[in-house]
Amino acid sequence: MDEFSFINxxxxxxYKQSTLLKGVGDDAAVFRQSSKDIVTAVDTFVEGIHFSRKTMDPFHIGNRALAANISDMAAMGASPVFYLVSIVIPSHWTEDELSQIYRGMQSLAKQYKIDLIGGDTVSGNELTISITVIGYAACGKARYRSTAVEGDIVFVTGTLGDSIAGYHILMNPGQFINKNYYYRRHQMPDPRVAFALELEDLQRVALNDISDGIANEAAEIAEASGVSITINYQQIPTSDSFSQFTVNQQRNWPLFGGEDFELLGAVPKRDWPLVQQAAQRTQTMVTEIGYVDIGKELVYLQEENGRKPLNKKGYTHFKQVKL
Amino acid sequence: MDEFSFINxxxxxxYKQSTLLKGVGDDAAVFRQSSKDIVTAVDTFVEGIHFSRKTMDPFHIGNRALAANISDMAAMGASPVFYLVSIVIPSHWTEDELSQIYRGMQSLAKQYKIDLIGGDTVSGNELTISITVIGYAACGKARYRSTAVEGDIVFVTGTLGDSIAGYHILMNPGQFINKNYYYRRHQMPDPRVAFALELEDLQRVALNDISDGIANEAAEIAEASGVSITINYQQIPTSDSFSQFTVNQQRNWPLFGGEDFELLGAVPKRDWPLVQQAAQRTQTMVTEIGYVDIGKELVYLQEENGRKPLNKKGYTHFKQVKL
Structure with a gap:
């Protein structure tokens, strides 16, 4: 396949988006959006750091890379509309595998009606996928992590720890219950766009998507908002078959596992019923897991024997620094 | 330096752009633009393929990567406003070198008053810089390569072949005239944004920026517009001291050298004086080098002894495929 057949x-x-004026095929893409706010982010994935071929097919690699970006839009209360893809591809990858990566993205793009409007494919030594996603949010309704206020209810969508559980099962084949469920949670996560958009009527909701584990994400909200957050350990939702894992795994995965791409949010107490209604309308599980307090931008874990600071176990030293 | 001091x-x-609502520090950036069209592109640069440390300091690597993206905006008739940077950085690069890359970008960003609104820095084995740039164009005035029409004048800004000449001098130290000029053209190219914006009143102008050599860029316009383009070899502008290079170099560099980031354009004959006035107002050299003809989407080179098809000498097989 030469470059032109590949592009084709x-x-x-x-294209599905009516605001697009020019897609692929010029020096840049062009769109027009006069009534909504425009939201944009970039996320990069390097083989061996962010994903492994041991647990993912090329299709999954593409699918999950785009899912992570779409999840950023959900965390902003935005609807994803466009994406641009830059891939560095090693020569030992076949063109069929490369096509599979794109197919993984296309499958999700189709579901969300988003258009591929640019990018490039470059040869190199290390598979690297960098995706820029663009979304639209209702004017003034982009959701910031800096808006949590004392007394807010802290909630989370879905169940936590499933992605790393799926990774664990894939890396340690054996007798596990609900394997396919966990595989899917690891390989093809579902961003919570529909639910986030359904919150549009809320005056205020602080949102983060859970890419780095709830301990980290809660700390980001606490720091940005200048508040403390207390999470009730017993209330953290996990999936039904989670008891099959070891006690340590059951404890650490939901707190630090990351990449579940669920949403962590904080809303005024009076709006909690609205959040529950939005969850119902979008068939999203939502669980109250804690509360916002005044304090020193710390996250606490409340357990039966008391409340202790919950430390971040995050990335350090350029493994990944997200701006 | 830990990740937080690095981010800081x-x-x-x-931020300089008044349309920006949220910059770095959340899951995504947010901006609002109700009166202009929005233009966006991504370009990726891999060490050893797109640049070499033999001819560039880290500062230049960052500077030129952003310049190439800004040049895409010029080629669209758009004003650059934001950029997002994704860097994969090998562990043998020091944090000071990494900072220098960003400083190279910041220097250009300051000049163009554009804001860094997102991105990430990831460790990997191969230095890779992927930049997404966002710009604004007057409504309906984004410039497409598909708009050239029979009878148009074909023009180019500046002089061609200087970037590869600079690369050559850096790789083959010796007696050369105007070394610093050529170094600069290779290491810190000047995108033609001011000139492109000054063309705003023109009803129609097809534009491409010269990243891959004029033979390629002319072919892109010819193909997208369904026309032929004839370039008069004698009219191709080169810099004064270009005669110091070999006959082959003098011939091939301006045609195939690439990365000069000048603009190649096609305008109706009646508008040529307007182009010249725009050039004068922005102190840009502009030269008529050919014309648009009906025909088979081919590029011809007109020389004293006749007119022959000019073949592209382009990238093939995923060295780089730009969407």
Whole structure:
């Protein structure tokens, strides 16, 4: 396949977004959006750091890379509309595998009606996927992590720790219950866009998506908002078959596992019923797990024997620094 | 330096663009633009393929990567406003070198008043810089390569072949005239934004920036517009001291050298004086080098002894495929 047939194979013949004026095929893409706020982020994934071929097919690699970006839009209360993809591809990857990566993205793009409007594919030594996603939010309704206030209810969507559980099962084949469920949570996570958009009527909701584990994400909200957050350990939702894992795994995965791409939020108490209604309308599980307090931008874990600071176990020293 | 001090070192304390609502520090950046079209592109640079430390300091690597992206905006008739940077950085690069890369970008960003609004820094084995740039164009005035029409004048800004000449001098130290000029053209190219914006009143102008050599760029315009383009070899502008290079170099560099980041354009004959006035107002050299003809989407080179098809000497097989 030469470069032109490759471009044709990934270039969309039609675009779904009516605000797009020019897609792939010029020096840049062009769109027009006069009534909404525009939201944009970039996320980069390097083989061996962010994903492994041991646990993911090329299709999954592409799918999950785009899912992580779409999840950033959900965390902003935005609807994803466009994406641009830059791939560095080692020569030992076949063109079929490369196509599979794009197919993994296309499958999700189709579901969300988002258009591929630019990017490039470059040869190199290390598979690297960098995706820029662009979304639209209702004017003034982009959701910031800096808006949590004392007395807010802290909630989370879905169940936590499933992605790392899936990774564990894939890396340690054996007798596990609900394998396919965990595989899917690791390989093809579902961003919570529909739920986040359903919160549009709320005056205020602080949102983060859970890419680095709830301990980290709660700390980001606490720091940005200048508050403390207390999480009730017993209330953290996990999936039904989670008891099959060791006690340590059951404890650490939901707190630090990351990449579940669920949403962590904080809303005024009076709006909690609205959050529950939004959850119901979008068939999203939502659980109250804690509360916002005044204090020193710390996260606490409340357990039966008392409340202790919950430390972040985060990335350090350029493994990944997200701006 | 830990990740937070690093983020603080590259995070802007203030932003210049009034349309920005949220910069670095959340899951995504947010901006609002109700009166202009929005233009966006991504370009990726891999060490050893797109640049070499033999001819560039880290400062230049960052500077030129952003310049190439800004040049895409110029080629669209757009004003650059924001950029997002994703860097994969090998562990043998020092944090000081990494900072220098960002400083190279910041220097250009300051000049163009554009804001860094997102990105990430990831460790990996191969230095890779992927930049997403966002710009604004007057409504309906984004410049497409598909708009050239029979009878148009074909023009180019500046002089061609200087970047590869600079690369050559850096790789083959010796007696050369105007070394610093050529170094600068290779290491710190000047995108033609001011000139492109000054063309705003023109009804129609097809534009491409010269990243891959004029033979390629002319072919892109010819193909997208369904026309032929004839370039008069004698009219191709080169710098004064270009005669110091070999006959082959003098011939091939301006045609195929690439990365000069000048603009190649096609305008109706009647508008040529307007182009010349825009050039004068922005102190940009502009030269008529050919014309648009009906025909088979081919580029011809007109020389004293006749007119022959000019073949692209382009990238193939995923060295780089730009969408």
């Amino acid at each position: 194979s990934i270039k969309q013949s039609t | 070192s590259i995070k802007q304390s203030t």
